[in-house]
Amino acid sequence: MSNTKTLIVTLLITAGLVLNGCQSFHGEPDNNLYQQLGERSGIADVVEDLLYLIVADERINHQFKGMNVAQFHRNLTDQLCELSGGPCTYSGREMRELHADMGITTTQFNALAENLILAMEKHQISTAAQNRLIKRLLPTYPDIRHL
DSSP states (O other): OOHHHHHHHHHHHHHHHHHHHHHHHHOSOGGGHHHHTTHHHHHHHHHHHHHHHHHHOTTTGGGGTTOOHHHHHHHHHHHHHHHTTOSOOOOSOOHHHHHTTTOOOHHHHHHHHHHHHHHHHHTTOOHHHHHHHHHHHGGGHHHHSOO
């Protein structure tokens, strides 16, 4: 094989290995996110642990006083299930309407996201799956934190 052909073959093999490595680094395709979160029951477990973390978090717990815990749990479970590609349908109020008078700060938004990550870590959800879910939640930021 000539030096040019050898170089081209080497570059192609290297590119293939790099691309394959990148796919491994990013984890499973997005269509598997729902399964990686444990399907609806796994998501419900994460949301339950998130509720305990919210109650203990002085940065945000006052925002949740007086809420219907069962309804919050059901709605957030449905929302995360739908966002992750699952068969659920979120039927709660629109994010902008729901948070209109709450005055959510960036710190509070970040605190809730931090607690969600802690709840997912408790259930040994991969970092890649956590990142994909957070990425899907980010578009709600302007509706929750009115800028």
